[in-house]
Amino acid sequence: MIVTVTKKALAGAISLAERIIPSRSAAPGLTLVRLDVRGDRLTLSGASHDADVETTVTGVEGGGEGSFAMPAHVFAQVVRAAPAQSVELRFGKQLTVHSGSFKTNIQLVDPSQMPQIEFPEEYSTRVDAAAFARAISSVRYAAAMAEFQAIFRGLALEQRNGKARLVATDGFRLAYTDLEADLGLEKPVVVMAKIADELTRFLGGGEVEIAFPQQRRLSVRGESFRMNLSLMEGNFPDYERVIPAQFPLQVKVRAKEFVAAVNRVSLMAEKTANNRVDMLVKGGQVTLTAEGSMGRSQEILDVEQSGPESEMLLAFNARFLTEALGPLEEAEVKFSGSANPAVFTPVGGGDYLAMVVPLRTQ
Amino acid sequence: MIVTVTKKALAGAISLAERIIPSRSAAPGLTLVRLDVRGDRLTLSGASHDADVETTVTGVEGGGEGSFAMPAHVFAQVVRAAPAQSVELRFGKQLTVHSGSFKTNIQLVDPSQMPQIEFPEEYSTRVDAAAFARAISSVRYAAAMAEFQAIFRGLALEQRNGKARLVATDGFRLAYTDLEADLGLEKPVVVMAKIADELTRFLGGGEVEIAFPQQRRLSVRGESFRMNLSLMEGNFPDYERVIPAQFPLQVKVRAKEFVAAVNRVSLMAEKTANNRVDMLVKGGQVTLTAEGSMGRSQEILDVEQSGPESEMLLAFNARFLTEALGPLEEAEVKFSGSANPAVFTPVGGGDYLAMVVPLRTQ
Numbered sequence A, B: 001m002i003v004t005v006t007k008k009a010l011a012g013a014i015s016l017a018e019r020i021i022p023s024r025s026a027a028p029g030l031t032l033v034r035l036d037v038r039g040d041r042l043t044l045s046g047a048s049h050d051a052d053v054e055t056t057v058t059g060v061e062g063g064g065e066g067s068f069a070m071p072a073h074v075f076a077q078v079v080r081a082a083p084a085q086s087v088e089l090r091f092g093k094q095l096t097v098h099s100g101s102f103k104t105n106i107q108l109v110d111p112s113q114m115p116q117i118e119f120p121e122e123y124s125t126r127v128d129a130a131a132f133a134r135a136i137s138s139v140r141y142a143a144a145m146a147e148f149q150a151i152f153r154g155l156a157l158e159q160r161n162g163k164a165r166l167v168a169t170d171g172f173r174l175a176y177t178d179l180e181a182d183l184g185l186e187k188p189v190v191v192m193a194k195i196a197d198e199l200t201r202f203l204g205g206g207e208v209e210i211a212f213p214q215q216r217r218l219s220v221r222g223e224s225f226r227m228n229l230s231l232m233e234g235n236f237p238d239y240e241r242v243i244p245a246q247f248p249l250q251v252k253v254r255a256k257e258f259v260a261a262v263n264r265v266s267l268m269a270e271k272t273a274n275n276r277v278d279m280l281v282k283g284g285q286v287t288l289t290a291e292g293s294m295g296r297s298q299e300i301l302d303v304e305q306s307g308p309e310s311e312m313l314l315a316f317n318a319r320f321l322t323e324a325l326g327p328l329e330e331a332e333v334k335f336s337g338s339a340n341p342a343v344f345t346p347v348g349g350g351d352y353l354a355m356v357v358p359l360r361t362q
Helices: A007-020 A072-081 A129-142 A147-153 A193-202 A255-268 A318-325 B007-020 B072-081 B129-142 B147-153 B193-202 B255-268 B318-325
Strands: A002-006 A032-038 A041-047 A051-057 A065-071 A086-091 A094-099 A102-107 A125-128 A154-160 A163-169 A173-179 A189-192 A207-211 A217-221 A225-230 A249-254 A276-282 A285-292 A295-302 A304-306 A311-317 A330-335 A342-346 A352-356 B002-006 B032-038 B041-047 B051-057 B065-071 B086-091 B094-099 B102-107 B125-128 B154-160 B163-169 B173-179 B189-192 B207-211 B217-221 B225-230 B249-254 B276-282 B285-292 B295-302 B304-306 B311-317 B330-335 B342-346 B352-356
Touching: A002 A007, A007 A032, A007 A041, A007 A051, A007 A072, A007 A086, A007 A193, A032 A072, A065 A072, A065 A102, A072 A094, A072 A102, A072 B255, A102 B255, A125 A129, A129 A154, A129 A163, A129 A173, A129 A193, A129 A207, A129 A318, A129 A352, A147 A154, A154 A193, A173 A318, A189 A193, A189 A225, A193 A225, A249 A255, A255 A276, A255 A285, A255 A295, A255 A318, A255 A330, A255 B072, A255 B102, A276 A318, A311 A318, A318 A352, B002 B007, B007 B032, B007 B041, B007 B051, B007 B072, B007 B086, B007 B193, B032 B072, B065 B072, B065 B102, B072 B094, B072 B102, B125 B129, B129 B154, B129 B163, B129 B173, B129 B193, B129 B207, B129 B318, B129 B352, B147 B154, B154 B193, B173 B318, B189 B193, B189 B225, B193 B225, B249 B255, B255 B276, B255 B285, B255 B295, B255 B318, B255 B330, B276 B318, B311 B318, B318 B352
Parallel strands: none
Antiparallel strands: A002 A086, A032 A041, A032 A065, A041 A051, A051 A225, A086 A094, A094 A102, A102 B295, A125 A207, A154 A163, A154 A189, A163 A173, A173 A352, A207 A217, A217 A225, A249 A304, A249 A330, A276 A285, A276 A311, A285 A295, A295 B102, A330 A342, A342 A352, B002 B086, B032 B041, B032 B065, B041 B051, B051 B225, B086 B094, B094 B102, B125 B207, B154 B163, B154 B189, B163 B173, B173 B352, B207 B217, B217 B225, B249 B304, B249 B330, B276 B285, B276 B311, B285 B295, B330 B342, B342 B352
């Protein structure tokens, strides 16, 4: 069977799939990509331990019907190297990829060596793809990185006040954002934040459909892709309990300027001492200071300050500050005390909230 | 003493110096940069085990006279972070760097803790800076990387046939290029290729002056910099002896197209087997083939072939081929036999020659 497809479409589809499919694995079947030809559609699919993925290329010429498998990263490299605008795939005992004067034979593998991948037929809800991607990107920084941090590495999805909420927390800080969608969830589900990062690459324009089959996966379907994300086991922490409600001191800041100043000042902060930046709020000014073995940096910013308290000295991990402010433009920073979490929201309210626990000032 | 300087000039000067000065060293004095203020000139200097460097900023306002030292990488980071167009340097017990609303104190160190740096007053010759940089860049790839490879990590400079010649070889390949200059050298000198790389960053427009003080260093002086490169000890190999003179088969190729084809085909080559690509020259065509555990790639290129022999089968490390052809446009590839070195030169002659020893074909 011979099919012809544009290089651009095929390279785009395999490059997305390749991000999920591991290049090495103790289970060799996991490194494979499956190609299914059905008329003018070519479907690429594969899996990792935490996700399944399928991307589809349409407008395939030649056609026929067949299923094949091969190492995903080999196929991806060959397709990306193709020198001509179109790529011919000739399936026999081997796959011969032909483009311009370049010809490559790739060993085929029996597709039965791959894990069985199933995508749901029915989806329960729809959501704007770009808004979903933005929501994931705006909170995922607050998730933990290290393996031992278990559920803290997750991104929780829950239905709250009629909206879909995405929440991440590593125990020292938290971020959530709300999205116009009815997930139909009775209790929160949690996906791994790093797999959610991959999902955002698939989320282009238009809408995607969402389902939670057997409450074991998050399944997302777009025009040219389907993806299953495994749900994490364990209970996501009861985060609302720790968000303060009383703020005796508040400031309004332009987030970009504030972040730039924190970055400059934190040059002198000691990475080994939590990258600490001191923050004195007083008289309509925020004074940022960092001190380490190399010297001391300081920057003073004018802010719009409101009471009832007139001053407060706090200390923060500089990175936690800049990440909390990252998704914001005009930001309201609300202090509940020197030793209590600070809260970051858009001025005038909005669908984003970040919280950062300060460092001890003594 | 207070001086003011534009951020752009200061950041440029410290960034160049910083590339030479190590960020960590068993000799802490080596991590320092020295600042000398003399009227409207600010000079930054520092050293590594293999090189000394000095960069100069002119148009400094304020002025005065003094010498100071501090960790180079700290100073560089602070200068780059400066938010305003100008930077004020206030020298006291500490250095206070002030730019816009940002202020940093950096601990100063006694400049006597730094190694003594001396640059020659007299230079023996002049060379076009851009041509010198191009010459270094076009041959340095052929130098060896690993520490144990001793003199093979070097770039040799010698005077030959009235020109300055730069040569690099790792024993498996070789490259040289000739430059219009009289180095006044009686025998070759060798500098470390990776330090020569750094020198190229200083080589902008105009001319630079060159000296070999006491045959112990290569010293280069430009309008706003001076640099000493230590000479390596040991004898550079007698490379001319191994360059073949008889070529029973030759082809002319467009280097860029040929390199692109080698890159595509070598996808299937085994990195652990010298990244081997087979090359069959026959009937006005070069057939490139690579085979590995994943499959087999092939590409056929039309070339201009000349005899007396009508065909030859060779094998090469793909990277050695692409690097040898890198500096060329229209290239002449001359074969002296399946087991003998191939030679790469510009069509119609020129100041560049590369040689690559083929892999065994059986």
